[in-house]
Amino acid sequence: MINESYKKMLGAKSVIRELSEYATARGKEIGYENVFDFSLGNPSVAVPQEFTDEMIRLLETEDTMTLHGYTPSLGNPLYKEKIAESLNERFGMNYGPEHIFPTTGAAGAIAHAVRAVTEPGDEVLAFAPFFPEYGPYITGAGLKLSVVPADTDTFQINFDRFLEMLNEKVMAVIVNTPNNPSGVAYSTQTLTRLAQILKDKSEEYGHTIYLLSDEPYREIVFKGADAPYVSKFYDNTLSCYSFSKSLSLPGERIGYVAVNPACDGAEYIVPMCGQISRGTGHNCPPSIIQQAVAKVCGMTADLSVYETNMNIIYATLVDLGFTVVKPGGTFYIMPKALEESSIEFCKKAKEYDLIFVPTDGFGAPGFFRMAYCIDTEKVERAMVRLRQFVSEVYR
């Protein structure tokens, strides 16, 4: 018999996907340039030429059996070494290759990391606003996901609610900074306080609470933002990374778990990830992609357009009287809707061909998300439309 729970999941259509499909259909009708689609978080800048060159070089010069053969089950040694080096240099860490486990993007990284530090039935805490895919990642591992409500004034951590919700069953806490959907980066102050609480509570409960740091937007940080490296604050941190955004490679499914060398069980966690892979059928990201990314892992695509877009949008939103926290990074911004229901607000915006995502699904209703990974020229035209929409509908 087919599995009932997965079958039921088919009913729940993704709001983002529906909006994106609507935008595509509407684009066919009125011309895609006339639809201001802020729905999808898809990188909009080219992959670095160095990546393409390295791929071609590998294909032209390497023996096909080495190039496309099985990688060791814990990953390509060069990839692991280069990533450790790059992280050490940039963030003053002391990773060795043995602390790096290659994964199929951040999704794979979180799926592995969370299984490594929990037993089925344990609880994991996330902070709103949060990436809705944490739901399947966490429950798919047999765990309970509880979401700490947002601090809607700053989109930093709501520590009062966090302290209320922490309990002995919580074995891991997941953070995402810079954050999807708010664009906000957790500050030095936030991370210092979070680390202190996790240390104290680990001691009180007599077990380690691990911190899973989901950081696919780590390299998209704007001028003046306070966006420190999470693992520096708390030893028991597993950093979950993806090159999807920094190198514009989301389809190639390449990322890693970086295990803080000082964390409890540091020597076991990467080999355990190799065992976890066997059960999920994952077995390492593609060989050629690991090899090519090893060459370019210290660089990024030209990410400057995201900051340009953010500044245009933020200024317009402030000018129009929106309540909005200025993003420290990513390609998202999360203003408060101009009426109580952000769903209604987004419906009305859609009439103006402005495609925004209500953040109810991110655990923070009343706001909407704009993904500004689009051309600046289009962002500018969208701001004209936004002014028109606000003045006509909300005066």
Next chain:
Amino acid sequence: MINESYKKMLGAKSVIRELSEYATARGKEIGYENVFDFSLGNPSVAVPQEFTDEMIRLLETEDTMTLHGYTPSLGNPLYKEKIAESLNERFGMNYGPEHIFPTTGAAGAIAHAVRAVTEPGDEVLAFAPFFPEYGPYITGAGLKLSVVPADTDTFQINFDRFLEMLNEKVMAVIVNTPNNPSGVAYSTQTLTRLAQILKDKSEEYGHTIYLLSDEPYREIVFKGADAPYVSKFYDNTLSCYSFSKSLSLPGERIGYVAVNPACDGAEYIVPMCGQISRGTGHNCPPSIIQQAVAKVCGMTADLSVYETNMNIIYATLVDLGFTVVKPGGTFYIMPKALEESSIEFCKKAKEYDLIFVPTDGFGAPGFFRMAYCIDTEKVERAMVRLRQFVSEVYR
């Protein structure tokens, strides 16, 4: 706290990996050409030039954001279409692209397929000799794996024991033909009888028993072998494929589930696989690899060396008095050891630098596996050594 079950798995070293590591170390000592390493099932023939050419063409001509962007969550449409076409043409099936779910190799395919047609706690039957990774694939999905003992005369299915072991909790049966480790292909007669039993028992139990057909060696079939397409015999079949062996691409993690269009729930299973991916953090194989394989999915690497090697080895084994079933495909052969314990036999062979794998871990003790994906010249020299070993140790 780190997960105890995964930590425990670290203790159990893979026999195959240990032997392969021994062979590498020994090779450094006495020269790799003097070690006859039959331990690992790694393809030994070059990737087709057409694949490499297509990869380079894509890298040189395609827009990087299309080439490396997110694929749709159910896979690249061209990949799905080309695979459906190829299977329909070669096996007289009627798959549409909607019946094909791209996966990271056969491992990913089995991990998805088995979750789609079971609920945790259900039972899955496999037939010895069987690929030991079925253990983690099946138990990793919360299922019980039971293994039907081998028919050691033919390595077809032991139907008497199968009928005894079938029960109402069995929701899926997994077959692997041509088989790792025996090299034997299930015959028309075997598959006809298997299908009839599954039909009868599905009716008796009032629920569908799905057949998971693990077929990474489908394209490595030798002259005269009766190795038909499994899904032709039984509608409720999910075919799990990998291009690892047929295109020599094991490191690129590319395969698929092909859902028989006539199976129960056919319209749900591929979309359900998309949902299953969310929980395992898998999210589709790499975009560029899907696109390149779409171009070459109907062809194979030059696989003829495997048959050449098999004929040399089989003739020698028969000549030396081994009990052995002639393989119908793959790059494996599984003779009976010359003493009761195949572990002892393999230890003694190792003294002659012949690296064989005892098949105890494959659920069929008393035999050993030779993986002959190596150069023919080396196979020939290995046969001289084998003659010496047998005559000196077993007279």
